[in-house]
Amino acid sequence: MSQFQLYLAILASGLCAAALGLTLLSGAEPTLLLHGFLVLGALSLLRLWLHPGLWLDSALAVLGAVAVLASFQLYPGPPAFLWLALVATWLWSWVFVERLSDLTAPSLGQNGGLGLLIPLTFGLAILVTWEAITRGAGVPQVILPPPSQIGSRIAASLPTLWTDFQQTFLKAVLAGYAIGCGVGFLVAILIDRSPFLKSGLLPLGSFVSALPIVGVAPIMVMWFGFDWQSKAAVVVIMTFFPMLVNTIAGLNAASAIERDLMRTYAASYWQTLLKLRLPAAAPFIFNALKICSTLALIGAIVAEFFGSPVAGMGFRISAEIGRMNVDMVWAEIAMAALAGSVFYGVVALVERGITFWHPSMRRA
Amino acid sequence: MGRLQQALPVLAVLLMLVLAWYGAAIAMNAAWQNDVNRRAGIETVPATDFVLATWNQEKPVLPTPHQVLGELWNSTALVAPNKPRSLLFHAWVTFSATGLGFVMGSLLGIGLAIAIVHSEATSRSLMPWIVASQTIPILALAPLIVVIGFNIFTGSLGLPTDPARLLSKAIISAYLSFFPVTVGMVKGLRSPEAIQLDLMRTYHASRAQTFWKLRWPAAVPFLFASLKVGVAASLVGAIVGELPTGAVAGLGARLLAGSYYSQTVQIWAALVAASILAALLILIVGWVEALVARRMGVRAP
Numbered sequence: 001m002s003q004f005q006l007y008l009a010i011l012a013s014g015l016c017a018a019a020l021g022l023t024l025l026s027g028a029e030p031t032l033l034l035h036g037f038l039v040l041g042a043l044s045l046l047r048l049w050l051h052p053g054l055w056l057d058s059a060l061a062v063l064g065a066v067a068v069l070a071s072f073q074l075y076p077g078p079p080a081f082l083w084l085a086l087v088a089t090w091l092w093s094w095v096f097v098e099r100l101s102d103l104t105a106p107s108l109g110q111n112g113g114l115g116l117l118i119p120l121t122f123g124l125a126i127l128v129t130w131e132a133i134t135r136g137a138g139v140p141q142v143i144l145p146p147p148s149q150i151g152s153r154i155a156a157s158l159p160t161l162w163t164d165f166q167q168t169f170l171k172a173v174l175a176g177y178a179i180g181c182g183v184g185f186l187v188a189i190l191i192d193r194s195p196f197l198k199s200g201l202l203p204l205g206s207f208v209s210a211l212p213i214v215g216v217a218p219i220m221v222m223w224f225g226f227d228w229q230s231k232a233a234v235v236v237i238m239t240f241f242p243m244l245v246n247t248i249a250g251l252n253a254a255s256a257i258e259r260d261l262m263r264t265y266a267a268s269y270w271q272t273l274l275k276l277r278l279p280a281a282a283p284f285i286f287n288a289l290k291i292c293s294t295l296a297l298i299g300a301i302v303a304e305f306f307g308s309p310v311a312g313m314g315f316r317i318s319a320e321i322g323r324m325n326v327d328m329v330w331a332e333i334a335m336a337a338l339a340g341s342v343f344y345g346v347v348a349l350v351e352r353g354i355t356f357w358h359p360s361m362r363r364a
Numbered sequence: 365m366g367r368l369q370q371a372l373p374v375l376a377v378l379l380m381l382v383l384a385w386y387g388a389a390i391a392m393n394a395a396w397q398n399d400v401n402r403r404a405g406i407e408t409v410p411a412t413d414f415v416l417a418t419w420n421q422e423k424p425v426l427p428t429p430h431q432v433l434g435e436l437w438n439s440t441a442l443v444a445p446n447k448p449r450s451l452l453f454h455a456w457v458t459f460s461a462t463g464l465g466f467v468m469g470s471l472l473g474i475g476l477a478i479a480i481v482h483s484e485a486t487s488r489s490l491m492p493w494i495v496a497s498q499t500i501p502i503l504a505l506a507p508l509i510v511v512i513g514f515n516i517f518t519g520s521l522g523l524p525t526d527p528a529r530l531l532s533k534a535i536i537s538a539y540l541s542f543f544p545v546t547v548g549m550v551k552g553l554r555s556p557e558a559i560q561l562d563l564m565r566t567y568h569a570s571r572a573q574t575f576w577k578l579r580w581p582a583a584v585p586f587l588f589a590s591l592k593v594g595v596a597a598s599l600v601g602a603i604v605g606e607l608p609t610g611a612v613a614g615l616g617a618r619l620l621a622g623s624y625y626s627q628t629v630q631i632w633a634a635l636v637a638a639s640i641l642a643a644l645l646i647l648i649v650g651w652v653e654a655l656v657a658r659r660m661g662v663r664a665p
Contacts, residue, residue, distance in 0.1 A: 094485075101485040122489035143512055200373030210596040210646060211639045212603050214503075215615075218623030218631050223425065297501040305507070305607045306623055313504065321507045329508050336504045341496055 005098050009047060009057070012091035016041030019081035019088070028079060030071065037067040038081075041088055054099040057092050061121075064089030065128045078136040086132050093125045145327040153327040154334060160316070161335050167311040169339050171228040172300040176235025181292055183236070184243025185285070189273070191244075192251045205245040213238050217303040231303040231312075238299040239292040243285075250284025251277050283358050286351040293343045297336065382429055392425040393418040427629045435633040448613065451637050457614040458602050459641060461530050465537020466598040470591060472538060473545025480546070481553040481579070482571070491550075498543050506536050506604045533605035533614075540601040541594035548590025552583030581660065588653040595645045603638060615641070 020038040023030050030038070041060060044052070068086050072078060097118050127147050133139065134146040141149070154161065191197045217234050224230035254277050262272045304314025313336050320328040397418050401409060409417075419428045427435075436451065443450040476494070480487040513532030517523045523531070556578050564574045606616025615638045622631035 097489050098485040101488050118485070118488045119490075119492035123493065143516060196373050197377065198373075199370070200375075200377035203374055204377060207643070210592075211642050212596075212600045214600060214604060215619055215635045215638055218619050219628070219635075221623065222626065222628065294498060294501065298503045301501050301504045302506075302604055302607075305604075306620070317504055318507050321511050326508070326512070333504050333508070336501050337496075340501055 008095045012088045013045040015084045015088040019084035022081040033067040034071045037063045057096040061092040072135045142324050150330045154331045163311050164313045168313040172231035173296045176232035177296040180236035180239030181243045184240045188247035208241045214302045217306045221306045231300045234303040235296045235299045238295045243288045246284045246288035250281025254280040282355045297340050389426045389428045390418050432632045435629045461533035461602040462598045465534035469538035469541030473542040476546045477549030536605040537598035537601035540597040544590040544593040548586045552586025553579045556582045
């Protein structure tokens with residue numbers, strides 16, 4: 001253990017000991033679980049002489065999380081020792097993450113499972129703290145509902161969430177994404193044959209990429225009506241330019257020497273395109289596809305703020321926030337986050353399968 | 365001569381776009397014009413009159429460039445800039461939220477990047493979440509942040525409404541702009557090569573010295589590249605932040621009001637104003653970049 005980790009661990013033990021002292025002083029009766037956690041935590045000061053493995057720290061963190069969460073249910077106005085226990089739990093998860101990252105640092109690829117534990121621990125620690133603070137400090141539900149309430153809301157309103165998902169994702173996002181990226185790709189290939197058009201459109205394309213394109217949403221709603229077609233149109237416009245710019249850049253990625261080789265083979269334009277330039281452009285195209293996957297979801301959701309039928313993620317968010325049903329808003333956001341991450345992940349997986357030869361895919 | 369040769373294709377493409385725009389305006393506004401003419405009992409209209417009429421409707425489906433520019437001119441030059449009818453007023457409201465959020469987001473991004481570069485555990489616990497936070501449609505959070513943030517700021521913190529509204533919009537801008545800055549800065553702060561870091565070690569430089577004399581200067585070009593992306597994202601955040609509040613000021617509110625009352629010319633003018641604002645913001649960042657580069661002794665390429 002490094003000095004820093006040792007200090008963290010000692011601090012956590014000290015907090016447990018202090019919390020234990022507080023319970024004795026105030027004569028409070030903590031639950032058996034919490035009592036056990038505090039005693040064990042204080043006892044872990046023995047690490048100065050013994051050398052426990054990092055799994056002990058993780059066990060302490062898990063025990064602390066369970067004990068603290070269970071105890072917050074019992075006390076309406078949580079006493080100080082409970083907050084100390086929460087901080088100690090957080091510290092132990094920190095120590096665990098520090099030690100685990102020391103252990104797995106040199107070989108990133110080999111211990112994928114263990115490496116995943118690090119961000120997972122961080123996420124869980126955030127969730128536990130969120131739950132404890134919202135319940136313990138009595139944060140009003142309209143400001144920030146605890147995760148457990150959001151979870152039960154998701155479970156309770158699955159049909160609504162599914163309708164919204166269908167309306168926004170399956171119709172607007174997918175249609176718009178396919179059309180926008182497809183047209184961007186085709187236009188890039190057409191333009192690529194004319195250097196004049198290319199040098200005229202490229203600066204414009206990169207300029208348009210920096211503009212707040214979501215602003216066209218009210219115009220599209222006016223042109224294509226309230227239903228998903230107008231949202232798909234916004235998505236088309238948002239995804240077109242990144243795709244165009246990236247594909248054109250990618251088509252220039254094949255080096256002169258490779259093109260010369262194709263010429264010595266007497267390859268036709270289409271043969272060069274299909275066998276050399278498009279494969280060389282694939283990393284750029286997938287980069288655009290990944291960027292567009294997030295843009296598409298954003299475009300569809302924001303466009304729904306300008307008016308939509310009574311379904312859709314953006315519609316639900318703006319409607320429920322008006323009624324102060326914040327847990328439903330969070331449920332919808334969790335849904336959107338899941339959809340976005342899975343969408344991105346699928347594109348990334350396809351990329352890994354197709355551009356496996358590219359240096360950025362190599363494992364260190 | 366080189367400049368002209370670069371500008372010529374762009375100008376040609378722009379000209380084609382404008383021509384296509386006018387053509388599309390005839391096609392898209394024709395239906396309404398036919399309606400008007402039929403109701404007025406006019407049977408035959410000269411083609412030139414018909415075309416001119418489609419180009420100058422009150423609430424066209426597609427306004428023409430000269431209508432949009434006219435509206436821009438009317439609402440900037442002919443109105444005092446402190447009146448709510450002035451686009452400059454709305455642009456200023458959006459700009460202030462963008463600027464504040466951009467500064468907050470950039471500072472947060474730089475701070476996160478420094479923490480990530482200096483601690484392996486921070487890097488490995490935070491980085492996946494930072495990346496994941498970008499695959500989710502962050503703007504979906506906008507109404508939540510605006511409404512809840514506004515309530516917290518005015519309620520328990522006792523701020524007056526205007527700063528509260530500004531601050532809650534700025535939070536969205538900051539959230540959108542921190543990611544490019546973090547990613548760019550992590551890349552930049554890690555860009556010094558091992559041999560350079562070794563040299564610092566042979567000098568017995570402290571961590572702070574290595575940071576200020578090697579890592580930070582090496583990261584500056586990366587910083588400005590990502591600041592340009594970040595400032596564009598901030599503007600989008602500020603505009604979207606003006607949609608759900610029932611805000612009366614700002615370019616986003618102008619867009620929303622235009623869509624409620626079918627004021628197409630107003631929507632397009634607000635859009636063009638937003639685009640000009642985006643271009644200006646990127647120009648400003650580029651200008652600061654040039655200034656910093658000169659101060660740091662980088663020769664102009």
